[in-house]
Amino acid sequence: MSILTDTAQPSTNLSGTKQPLLQLQHVSISPKAAPSRLLVNDVSFTIEAGKTTCVVGESGSGKSLTALSVMGLLSQQLQLNNGKVLFNDNETGLQDISLLSEKALQKIRGAKIAMIFQEPMTSLNPVLTIGYQIGESLTTHLGLKNQALKDKVAGLLEMVGIPPSRAGSYPDELSGGQRQRVMIAMSIACEPRLLIADEPTTALDVTVQAQILKLLDDLKTRMNMGMLFITHDFGVVADIADNVVVMFRGEIVESGTKQQVLDNPQHPYTKALLACVPDAEGKKDLKPIDYAWLPNNNNQSTGAAL
Numbered sequence: 001m002s003i004l005t006d007t008a009q010p011s012t013n014l015s016g017t018k019q020p021l022l023q024l025q026h027v028s029i030s031p032k033a034a035p036s037r038l039l040v041n042d043v044s045f046t047i048e049a050g051k052t053t054c055v056v057g058e059s060g061s062g063k064s065l066t067a068l069s070v071m072g073l074l075s076q077q078l079q080l081n082n083g084k085v086l087f088n089d090n091e092t093g094l095q096d097i098s099l100l101s102e103k104a105l106q107k108i109r110g111a112k113i114a115m116i117f118q119e120p121m122t123s124l125n126p127v128l129t130i131g132y133q134i135g136e137s138l139t140t141h142l143g144l145k146n147q148a149l150k151d152k153v154a155g156l157l158e159m160v161g162i163p164p165s166r167a168g169s170y171p172d173e174l175s176g177g178q179r180q181r182v183m184i185a186m187s188i189a190c191e192p193r194l195l196i197a198d199e200p201t202t203a204l205d206v207t208v209q210a211q212i213l214k215l216l217d218d219l220k221t222r223m224n225m226g227m228l229f230i231t232h233d234f235g236v237v238a239d240i241a242d243n244v245v246v247m248f249r250g251e252i253v254e255s256g257t258k259q260q261v262l263d264n265p266q267h268p269y270t271k272a273l274l275a276c277v278p279d280a281e282g283k284k285d286l287k288p289i290d291y292a293w294l295p296n297n298n299n300q301s302t303g304a305a306l
């Protein structure tokens, strides 16, 4: 049973040209207390419907802040001090959602742009059943109730590979992989146009990680969703990316298609990151990242974890 409509189509503007789903233009983020300290500096990239853009970089490179800025969820201490977050919500065409009121953003969040995080336990409420939690946004955004709500929740559970009979289970009765599947069911419930996934498989073992990546990739294709996928893992990039953005210390150092970036990396940092990736058997010698390309005396390893 498909519970998804097949209506998601790439948008075209009046002149018939395909419009991007999301376009970040020169986004910079800094602490309000120190506006000149740029944590994210002049970041621009585009995501199309039905395509996955992986943002990759070591810890602290600004990946999560970039994603949070799209959702309008930067912490109170931070500000978007430059740039545009253009989102195509199909009704209004491309609009700068960073200018919207919190109330207007709440209508977009969950319904048109959804996000899943690394650790599902921190996002799931331990005292509510998973069925209830999956149903919440369906009631809020789509007004579903009673049997229609139950049917839709059952369909979503089925779609993410959890027997619908588990709808009455509590989060701590599920495995880590199942909890992440519940989070995915919650995030796709309203058929968002854009899914932001921030390291959603990092806490999972390798086999479950592969299953979740495949599930997300299948859903993306089936729903023609755009996906912004944050990772520090080039293995994940190789599996699911269409396009890749490489970030270092708040800036994009390289971007392109997966083939361009993985097969023919241009920037020394991308080359250094790729040199750290173990091969399929985990045999390659793991080297620390080489920062020799950094100018001046700024070439010390940050000790950053990959």
Ligand SMILES: Nc1ncnc2c1ncn2[C@@H]1O[C@H](COP(=O)(O)OP(=O)(O)OP(=O)(O)O)[C@@H](O)[C@H]1O
Pocket: 031, 039, 057, 058, 059, 060, 061, 062, 063, 064, 065, 066, 075, 077, 078, 232
């Ligand atoms: N509220 C905040 N106030 C000040 N600095 C912050 C705040 N939140 C994040 N930062 C800093 O901004 C930089 C980018 O953080 P961000 O979380 O985007 O990195 P990341 O690439 O997602 O790292 P990770 O992979 O570890 O999640 C880091 O140096 C971080 O310490």
